[in-house]
Amino acid sequence: MKGPHTPIGEDDLQAYVDGRIAQDRFALVETYLDEQPEVRARLERERRQVEVLREQLRAKFEEPVPARLRVSSIRAGRRRRSRGWMRAAAAAVLIFALGCGSGWVLGRGAPIALPAARLAAADAVSQGAMAAYRTYVVEVAHPVEVGAEHEKHLMTWLSKRLGRPLEAPDLSAFGYALMGGRLLPARRGAAAQLMYENAGGERLTLYVQASDGTQTAFRFFRDGDASTLAWLDQGFGFAVTAPLARNALLPIAEAVYHAFEPAGSASGNG
Amino acid sequence: MAKADRDELIEGEIPALRRYAYALTRDHEAADDLVQDCLERALSRWHLHRGADALRPWLFTILRNIFINAYHAGRRRGASVPLEEAPAPAVSPGQEGALDVKDVMAALDRLPEDYRSLILLVGVEEFSYSEAADILAIPSGTVMSRLARARRKLRELLEGEAIPFLRRVK
Incomplete structure (x- = not known):
């Protein structure tokens, strides 16, 4: 005082x-x-x-407050986002549950519970996959580095460079045939891209790179007309990218997931 | 607290949050983005907030921190203009009765963010000195001397006293 x-x-x-x-x-x-x-x-x-x-x-x-700043709009925005999020999570859990028998993915819960770092790693895979997709699917002269006619050589080479056995999944059930693949630079070592094409000339890519984190459910990422479903498993990130809607992409991603499943952990019901 | 009550309390602060956000960003769109980020964060962190009396300072603290972290770096118009290119104030000493409104805002833009915020929070948003200290995360004992310095700087910019230091030497 x-x-x-x-x-x-x-x-x-x-x-x-x-x-x-x-x-x-x-x-x-x-x-x-x-x-x-x-x-x-x-x-x-x-x-x-x-x-x-x-x-x-x-x-x-x-000034009148813009509608988007109303608390109710913001709440609705959050709900919408979390609902979209939960739908994607539920779909991922469902397809893993359908394919995995053992249920260990279900036990881990939805991706919303995953640490941010692991989600960031999965998102890095999505982005790498999307960038590679954008670069090479438009390519007319050299869409792939090594063509499907040398599939064995291609897969041996990519396996060696990535440090894990890789086989090109058979996607003929979806109408896609292997065109070939290429090696790409990635943040941690190398990445591999396999390209497929259907009768209509639509192209689809698989992208694999070494990644932090052990395992996530599918993460969906959309950029313009193309969608990516990405996931982490056994220290690698995988992504399937195509000009397809999420629902059309899901069964393909599921097939790819099973194709890349480490030998011995396959449930045999796929 | 019921959700509806909470929403109404928050809603009541939106005009003031927009005003502060606009004074910081000087861009209508960026200001509303900033307010939106602030409200989203406040709603998602409501459980961390206790009591209704501190709602207003809490919201302003969130908004300012988002601004400092995300917007201040590159989004604020003029943030990286070299000093010598900054426009000289148009008002000369002795004209104080006829201050152009725009000149106060323009001069304010040229102050460091903490001075700017202090002037705004006390003078425009009418926070108490200790609330302003909390929002700015400064010791409450230093608020008055900082405020005096901030207002002196602003006045000097407006009155042209600081011009010789700011102009390019020819």
Whole structure:
């Protein structure tokens, strides 16, 4: 508490500018300012500047609030997102449950419970896959580095470079035939891209790269007309990318998941 | 607290949040994005917030932190303009009665963010000095001297006293 003999301080003067000065200091400050007309003029200008600022921003304050900023809209946005999220999670769990027999993926729960780092790793795989897809599916002259006619050589080479056995999944049930593949740079070592084509000339890619994290359910990622389903398993990230809707892509991704399942863990009911 | 009550409390602060966001970003779209991010974060972290009296400072704290982390780096218009290219204020000393409204905002833009926020939070948003200290995460004992410095800087910019230091030497 300041007494009547406490000298006038900056805090008094600022409180004076703001009109928040305590009753008992007000008279003292007034007396001081009577003796210091320059200080009074300065404080008066500062007070005026605050007023101008408030005036300038008044229109913004009085503007109608855009609908998207209504709490209800934001809540609906969150719900919509989390509902979409849960649908994707449920679909992934369902297809794993259908294919996996053992149920260990179900036991891990939906991807919403996964640590952010692992989701980020899965998203990095999606993005790498999407970039590679965008680069090479439009390619007319050299869509692949090694063609399907040298499939054995291609897969031996890619297996060696990625450090895990790879076989090109058979996607003929979906109307897609292997065109070939290529080796690509990736953040951690190399990545492999296999390209498939259907009778209509639509192309689909599989993308594999070494990745952090052991296992996730499917993650869906859409960019324009193309969709990617990506997942992590056994230290590798996998992604299937095609100009298909999610529901059309899901069974293909499921088939690819089973094709890349490590020997011995296959449930045999696929 | 019932959800409807909570929504109404938050809703009541949106005009002020937009005003502060606009003063920080000086861009209507970016300001609304900032407010939206702030509201999303507040709703998702409501469980971390206790009591209704501190709602307003809490929301402003969230908004400012998002601004500092995400927007301040590159999105604020003019953030990386070299000092010598910054426009000189148009008001000369002695014209204080006829201050152009735009000049106060323009001068404010040239202050460091913490000064800008302090002037806005106290002068426009009418937070108490200790609330402003909390929002800015500064010791409450330093608020008054910082406020004095911030307002002096603003005044000097407006009155042209600092111009010789800001202009390119020819």
